[in-house]
Amino acid sequence: MRRTLYLISIVLLLFNVMKVNAQQAITEPRWLSSFELSEYKNKVVYLDFWASWCVPCRESFPWLNEMQTKYQDQGLVVIAVNLDRDVNKAHQFVKKFPASFYLFSDPKAELAIKYKVTGMPSSYLFSIDGKLKETHIGFKKSEADKYEANIVKLLAQSKQQ
Amino acid sequence: MTKLTFVVITLCLLISGCSSLGVEPWERDILAREDMALDNAKLDSAYDDHIYFSKEASSGGSGFSGGGCGCN
Amino acid sequence: MQLTTAQVKPSKKSKHKNIRQLLKTATGCLLGATAAAQADSKESFFSGWETDIAILGYTEVDRVSAIEPVVQTQKSFDDDSVLGFKLVVDSLTGASPNGASPSDQVQTFTRPSGNGSYQTPAGETPLDDSFLDTRVSFSSFYEHGLGRMDKMIWGGNVSKEYDFFSAGLSATYVHDLNNRNTSLSLGVSGEYDFIEPVGGIPIPLTQMQAASSPQTKGEGSDTRFLGEVLIGVTQIIDRKTLVVVNYGYSQSDGYHNDPYKVTSVVDDNSGSLVQGESLSGTYLYDSRPDQRIKHSLYSKVKRAFGEDSADLSYRYMWDDWGITSHTFNLSYRKNYNAWYIEPRVRYYTQGEADFYYHSVTESQSENIGSYLTSDYRLAEMWSSTIGLKVGFKTPDGNQNSIRLEYYHQDGEKNPSNAVGVQKNYDLFPTLDAFIVQYTYSF
Numbered sequence: 001m002r003r004t005l006y007l008i009s010i011v012l013l014l015f016n017v018m019k020v021n022a023q024q025a026i027t028e029p030r031w032l033s034s035f036e037l038s039e040y041k042n043k044v045v046y047l048d049f050w051a052s053w054c055v056p057c058r059e060s061f062p063w064l065n066e067m068q069t070k071y072q073d074q075g076l077v078v079i080a081v082n083l084d085r086d087v088n089k090a091h092q093f094v095k096k097f098p099a100s101f102y103l104f105s106d107p108k109a110e111l112a113i114k115y116k117v118t119g120m121p122s123s124y125l126f127s128i129d130g131k132l133k134e135t136h137i138g139f140k141k142s143e144a145d146k147y148e149a150n151i152v153k154l155l156a157q158s159k160q161q
Numbered sequence: 162m163t164k165l166t167f168v169v170i171t172l173c174l175l176i177s178g179c180s181s182l183g184v185e186p187w188e189r190d191i192l193a194r195e196d197m198a199l200d201n202a203k204l205d206s207a208y209d210d211h212i213y214f215s216k217e218a219s220s221g222g223s224g225f226s227g228g229g230c231g232c233n
Numbered sequence: 234m235q236l237t238t239a240q241v242k243p244s245k246k247s248k249h250k251n252i253r254q255l256l257k258t259a260t261g262c263l264l265g266a267t268a269a270a271q272a273d274s275k276e277s278f279f280s281g282w283e284t285d286i287a288i289l290g291y292t293e294v295d296r297v298s299a300i301e302p303v304v305q306t307q308k309s310f311d312d313d314s315v316l317g318f319k320l321v322v323d324s325l326t327g328a329s330p331n332g333a334s335p336s337d338q339v340q341t342f343t344r345p346s347g348n349g350s351y352q353t354p355a356g357e358t359p360l361d362d363s364f365l366d367t368r369v370s371f372s373s374f375y376e377h378g379l380g381r382m383d384k385m386i387w388g389g390n391v392s393k394e395y396d397f398f399s400a401g402l403s404a405t406y407v408h409d410l411n412n413r414n415t416s417l418s419l420g421v422s423g424e425y426d427f428i429e430p431v432g433g434i435p436i437p438l439t440q441m442q443a444a445s446s447p448q449t450k451g452e453g454s455d456t457r458f459l460g461e462v463l464i465g466v467t468q469i470i471d472r473k474t475l476v477v478v479n480y481g482y483s484q485s486d487g488y489h490n491d492p493y494k495v496t497s498v499v500d501d502n503s504g505s506l507v508q509g510e511s512l513s514g515t516y517l518y519d520s521r522p523d524q525r526i527k528h529s530l531y532s533k534v535k536r537a538f539g540e541d542s543a544d545l546s547y548r549y550m551w552d553d554w555g556i557t558s559h560t561f562n563l564s565y566r567k568n569y570n571a572w573y574i575e576p577r578v579r580y581y582t583q584g585e586a587d588f589y590y591h592s593v594t595e596s597q598s599e600n601i602g603s604y605l606t607s608d609y610r611l612a613e614m615w616s617s618t619i620g621l622k623v624g625f626k627t628p629d630g631n632q633n634s635i636r637l638e639y640y641h642q643d644g645e646k647n648p649s650n651a652v653g654v655q656k657n658y659d660l661f662p663t664l665d666a667f668i669v670q671y672t673y674s675f
Contacts (some may be wrong), residue, residue, distance in 0.1 A: 053190045053194070085190070089190075108189050118186055119413075122186075140313075182411075184469055187413070192469065199467065199533075204672055205622075207319075212291065212668070216557070217526075217583060218583050219560065219581075221483065221527075221529055221531075226461060226481060226483050226527065227461065233674075
């Protein structure tokens with residue numbers, strides 16, 4: 001029993017070391033100094049509102065990384081708007097849950113008010129011509145496939161245009 | 162009965178008066194803290210309910226008052 | 234590469250986490266193995282349980298002591314539903330007041346079983362020292378959403394002790410509005426109790442008989458039903474404050490007597506014992522109405538002060554037995570990085586039931602009416618609790634806490650209607666108790 005535990009621990013330990021290294025190689029958080037949707041012409045924009053204290057946001061970050069990596073070549077841009085009053089809390093969060101997508105700090109919640117955010121996290125998907133195509137509140141792993149399908153669909157439509 | 166009327170009126174006033182109170186969804190940082198949760202010490206309250214139920218004439222209030230206990 | 238999507242965990246904690254995971258799985262198996270719900274298809278049903286284990290020691294000075302271990306576990310599923318289980322074992326030993334008053338003579342009482350007797354020296358509060366009981370209670374709840382703004386919480390519990398069985402069900406509907414700043418709840422519950430006292434059910438208002446004589450006991454068991462409605466409003470006031478107001482109505486029908494309690498009948502002038510039918514004193518069995526309707530109004534305010542928080546609550550309770558009570562509770566939690574300290578005070582006061590008498594005189598007893606109790610819990614009394622809780626997080630994020638409390642209960646020790654020798658004795662059995670609790674959450 002104990003031996004098995006040790007074995008599992010060592011294997012997981014190795015895995016974690018590898019992950020940390022891989023992570024460090026890729027991500028230095030990319031914070032935008034400003035955000036205007038109109039600057040992302042010809043891009044499908046996934047706008048995600050989050051905060052450091054929001055529990056489901058922890059689950060959404062790895063998925064957002066996955067989407068960014070998988071679809072950036074096809075024209076997807078993921079931008080996560082942080083709504084913490086104190087941006088340091090966001091920095092701490094990103095240390096724990098690294099982000100390979102773009103980040104933007106909105107401590108006065110100007111964007112959140114503009115887009116009428118009603119829950120945390122809230123996600124907005126925009127087509128290449130800046131039209132809001134899909135929105136959802138919260139993040140559920142069981143619905144991640146649905147969120148992804150929406151992105152894929154919109155990317156496909158953009159190609160046809 | 163007057164007490165009951167009082168209760169009902171108080172609740173109605175609370176509900177109608179409360180629509181102007183509150184915070185925006187992104188302002189829940191403090192309320193999301195573990196120590197600000199209403200049931201942050203569920204076990205302690207359950208222990209207390211059991212002890213006081215068996216020593217005093219009152220029970221419940223914050224939740225159901227039944228105790229599943231023959232101690233009172 | 235999919236590596237970027239992996240969560241980064243500090244590697245040195247992995248071993249601890251694995252052991253914790255095993256523990257979690259084990260408790261999940263133990264408490265949740267029979268549940269069929271499998272809401273999360275991507276993860277195993279047995280992973281992700283949050284568990285608390287706790288043990289409480291309760292000791293009254295010269296009276297009852299109890300040990301009460303608890304295991305509770307719950308899991309939040311991806312669809313926002315929550316399933317939880319709780320197991321409580323409560324083992325109790327010691328002496329408890331039997332309701333009779335102190336006297337200037339030695340008093341002899343019959344044990345509830347009718348076999349054997351015990352004596353109380355002159356001047357002392359009569360205590361039945363034969364209390365020994367173990368209670369096992371199991372409860373569970375299931376919470377699930379009905380859209381984003383509504384949810385239902387279902388609860389069930391069964392509890393068994395030597396002379397008592399109880400089973401209950403509850404359903405609560407919660408509706409959020411005002412951008413989730415207001416939450417309304419409506420709950421109903423029903424409980425069935427089965428009481429089977431040691432030695433049978435005493436016939437109310439009959440005399441306790443000597444162990445050698447035939448006992449005045451009737452049926453072997455009786456029942457009670459309890460129905461409740463609870464309505465509540467939770468309101469977020471601002472970023473730091475929230476308020477709860479609840480109103481509860483409960484009605485219970487059936488057996489409410491305490492089968493182990495008696496009331497002393499004393500001499501009109503001397504206040505001393507009155508020769509009974511077969512004992513040297515006269516003691517009448519407890520008699521209470523077969524219905525009790527209770528109302529409660531409860532309010533709580535929670536407020537953050539910087540990193541700290543305070544919790545203040547007040548409850549007003551009234552019933553149709555003539556009891557009213559007030560309960561105040563205040564705790565303040567001082568948060569430090571990995572630990573916290575939380576002092577607490579509670580004050581409780583209640584008025585007596587219409588049919589409460591510390592004892593009755595012989596002439597009073599002749600036309601006492603249908604109901605009579607000398608149970609101190611239905612007397613006018615007040616109590617205070619002071620406590621301190623210290624909590625700390627282990628490096629891998631598990632919570633530990635220790636809680637110490639002192640409870641003092643007091644009542645009218647020298648009531649103005651005490652007769653003769655009664656004036657020399659304490660007619661309310663003052664109680665002091667200590668509570669120690671350790672909780673570990675993983």
